[in-house]
Amino acid sequence: MIMPAQQPDGSVLTRLTALAPLTADDKGRINDAVAARTVVPPRRDLVSEGERITGVRLLIDGWAFRTQMVQNGYRQIIGLVLPGELIGMCARRNAVGVTTTTTLTEVVTCPAPMPDSTDEHSGLFQAYAMSAALEEAYLCRQITRLGRMSASERLTDWLLEVHDRLLLAGIASHDEFELPLTQEMIADVLGLTSVHVNRMIKLLRKSGLVTLGAKRVKIQDRKLTERVVCYSPVKVVA
């Protein structure tokens, strides 16, 4: 419950070193980049759909999410962006963002530190590669979740994934974490209505597996919960 006071780049270092061993040089680059950090208030667009991408950025702290609008007024939340993760990774010269990235909470970002371009095996380079692979994996899981899971499975499976990702960044305890989304936003993630999300939350609570309320999630029995929805974490390395 008690989180140690974090340095500004705490979760960045935690996550990236978990993805690949970083050298002192890598860490120096990260430090330099973090020094140039920017604070963005909640509910601001970082990257807009159809706009040219300015450059890859690193999310240092706070929550952001990617959305796509449908003409009929609906929106879909494609996925979250959590501390230590990259924004606009697939960005290339001339590439256009297909999603809008918006801050959910107050957010701290910095330009992504660039690895030594002469060294394809640098830790930072590898960490980015892993991060890109993970990002793709999260998208694929989201597709499977929406396509082939029931409402309650979607909710449970998604909560477990969020938990895993927060653990990777070192900002969740083994059974509890913050979740600053409204039920309506959760609905936009899971392809449901907020009313039905509410019903599923009530169900989960009653089942005793997971308790969700007041922007906080408590996972009562992680192992059992995993078994219920056949959850298996996205594996990072072979």
Add this chain to the structure above:
Amino acid sequence: MIMPAQQPDGSVLTRLTALAPLTADDKGRINDAVAARTVVPPRRDLVSEGERITGVRLLIDGWAFRTQMVQNGYRQIIGLVLPGELIGMCARRNAVGVTTTTTLTEVVTCPAPMPDSTDEHSGLFQAYAMSAALEEAYLCRQITRLGRMSASERLTDWLLEVHDRLLLAGIASHDEFELPLTQEMIADVLGLTSVHVNRMIKLLRKSGLVTLGAKRVKIQDRKLTERVVCYSPVKVVA
């Protein structure tokens, strides 16, 4: 309707040059790679979930698809892989595939030709970057499709996307294309049951917008169809 006799690398060249201008050097590399092509029969796994990825390959001809299994026996088709597209792009040393890639028809592949590593602006390099960006875009659209569209919208929207992608590879006419999927597979793409897919196909046919049968799709009125589902193509460049 009459397709010109294609060279083995026809759609590869068509697609990649559409993504970025290729130099003679780039085309030479492609030719060399295509020379080392492999033919794989239908229904073979190219990359298996959880297996180490061997290297990026280029799909020269035929159809493949990526799936994820759910423990409960369902499967979700994450997306298709069409001629000119890359297989295992996010592959990195140590990265593990999160999806299984399977051939649908007989397929021809080759190792992806590597661009000149000293030139970050080479056409081939840019084409791969665009291709990766497109791949991500297709995943995002699939999420939105599953999360926020009705059954008939999903079907229509998806058919339009497939059409666009085939056009990019030069293997569709302006209003017609092959679609070698069974209705059950379409169901696994769209997160529906095959029975319901069948109902939606009947509906589409009756509406006169799109005719789907005998592994062939005919789009009667593309512009109108686009309007019906608020379709906008994935844009390639700004």
Add this chain to the structure above:
DNA sequence: CGATCGTTTGACAAGGGTCAAAATGCGTGG
């Protein structure tokens, strides 16, 4: 000419959506 796979159809069930209203929580200003 069976056998097998895929398509088509019908009757029925159920999961999730819709609408509407009440209850709860929370920040702001008096």
Add this chain to the structure above:
DNA sequence: CCACGCATTTTGACCCTTGTCAAACGATCG
């Protein structure tokens, strides 16, 4: 500290889209 207004959560009743089950039909291939 209370009162108000607003956003969010919770609940109930009802309906519609999609799933389920089962069977008939059609095509393709030894």
